[in-house]
Every structure is written in C-alpha cells, then in structure tokens.
Amino acid sequence: MINYLLFQAGWFACVLGGNQIAMATAVIILFIHLLWIGSWHQEKQILALTFLLGCAIDSFLGNMEILQFHTDDGGRILPLWLACLWLIFATTLRHSLDWSRTHKLYGAILGFFGGPLSYLAGSKMSDVTLAQPLWQTLMILAIIWALVIPILQLFSQAWLNKAKN
Template sequence: MTRAPTMLSTLANAIGFQLVWFAAVIGAANGLSWLGPLAALAFAAAVLTWGGRRREDLSLLAVALPLGFALDTLWVRAGLVVFAAPWPESVAPPWIMAMWLGFALTLNHSLARLRGLPWLAAALGAAGAPLAYLAAARGFGAVQFVGDPLPALLAVSLAWALVVPLLLRVGRIHRTRIGAKVAGR
C-alpha cells in the first residue's frame, strides 16, 4: 500500500535530488567521479526504504536508466557534448547515470503533481534540462559543448520535453496496475 507524500517528504525528496546533482557535477569536474554515484546510491536507499512507493520507483528506474543512458550516449556520439570523467569515452559516464537515477526517484515523490499535467511536465523538461546542462558546463566544467552549444541545448530540450511526460506516464501506468491488484481486479 502506498501513502500520499507529505510536504516534508516532498521537500526532502527534492533536496535529496539536488544534492545528487551537485555531488555528480562537482565530483566529475574535480576528479571525484565516484561522488555522484555514491550520493545517488544513498538517495536511492533512502527513497526506496522510506518513500512508500518502492515498486513504482523500481519500475521507473527500469525505464529511466536505459533511456537516460541512450540519450546521453547519443549526445556524446553525435558530437554535441563531452562529459568530464568519461568512462569509457563514447558513452554516458556513471556520474550522469547517477543523475538519471536521482531524477527518476523524484517522479513519484516531489514531481508527482506533474502527473496530471503533461504540458507543464513537457515545458519544465524542455526548460529545466538545458539549464542544467548549461549550469554543469559553465558553472562547474563538468560538461563541454562541442562547437556552438545551441544544437546540443535544442536536442536536450526536445528530448526532455518528451521524456518527462513519458516517465510520468510510466509511473501512472504502474500505479494503476498496483491499484487494480490491491482492489482484486
């Protein structure tokens, strides 16, 4: 049985994800690429233990992590970005995957209210993701744009405008299935 998120748990989830983001970006930019994955694992342990939506969260992770790996690997292979601390160089590094893990674990918690608002979710994805890439690039040096950053930012914007509502839909489908099982349907 799942429980409704409280304002405190929503805030804790949002702050936890931001801590993962900063640990990943700062770590990668400063030769500590393990810091983001470590923070993401701690965040995941907390959310999966106390978040009350373990099955839904695991379902989202099963979709979000391969999708995130494919997208960020695409940006690298298309010659749009170079990530700090790549390993191996032609794919999305572990610290980027740490951010995907953290983001996926916000969708049933601090971002759950977007579930019924796909256009708002798309708009936030379209604006937020490129800003995150810019911050990682210009503020921390964890991402480097190859040439003009505009093509990369447009690609990221378009992808995230699709990804955020899609992942919220995945979470909704799983919650509906669990609800049907609990109700005995």
C-alpha cells in the same frame, strides 16, 4: 520537499564530485528514498526505465558529439556520475515531480527549460562540453526533455494503474 532537496544535493554532488562521489551519493540517496519516501515495490519499474532511458539518451548524444565527455574511453559512453544523475532524477518522478504526471503540458514546459539549463550548468562545473553552436545544442536538449518528462510520466501512470488492478 525532502525528495526535491535530496535531488538538488545529489545533482551538485554528482556534477562536482566525479564518479566515486556520485556513486556513493546515488546509493545513499536511493537508500534514503526507498526507506523513508518511496517504495522499491512501487517504483522499481520507473527507476529502472528512467535510468536506462537516460543513459541511452546521453550516450547517444555523446556519440553524436552533441555532448562531449572527456573520459578515458574517448567519450563514447557517458561518465558514471552522469548515469548516477539519471537514477537520482528517477526518484523525483513519483514525488516532487508527481504533479507533472497529471499536468503533462507543464511537465513538458519544465523539461523544455529545465533540462537544457541543467546541462548548461553542469557543463560549467564538470568535464562535459556542449557542442557549438550552443543555441542548437540547447534546442536539441529542450526538445528531448520536453518529451522525456511526459513520456516517463505516461509509463509511471500506466504502472500505477496496473498496480490498482
């Protein structure tokens, strides 16, 4: 429950607070997570992979103008606060979202609905714009997220299995 609440607080801080608050929030949440909830030794791969994959996905969507970032670099690279969200999200995979590791279909359904809704809510509160027509953008995000959660959980399971050996 603490992991879920930290993610929710982090989501709002990153979306509403901008880059500096997002960076401070991500550091604090990661510190709390690794000190009391998770373990760097057990989670470093999934944290790194999720962060890098998420940044690549959102940067790609930005370059395709599906997500429009209103940043100083012309919107070519995702804003720091959005990258911080990916790191905070990564902390949930082995904790509040661990159930999606063994129930991948439910994880895909969560991604299909939760991913686009998160972007939609974030776009209402930040400097990110979703491309029009909106239904197409939401469908693209739904498909991506329906794949992202199960794929990340496959990697998580593989690393857990490797650690047992």
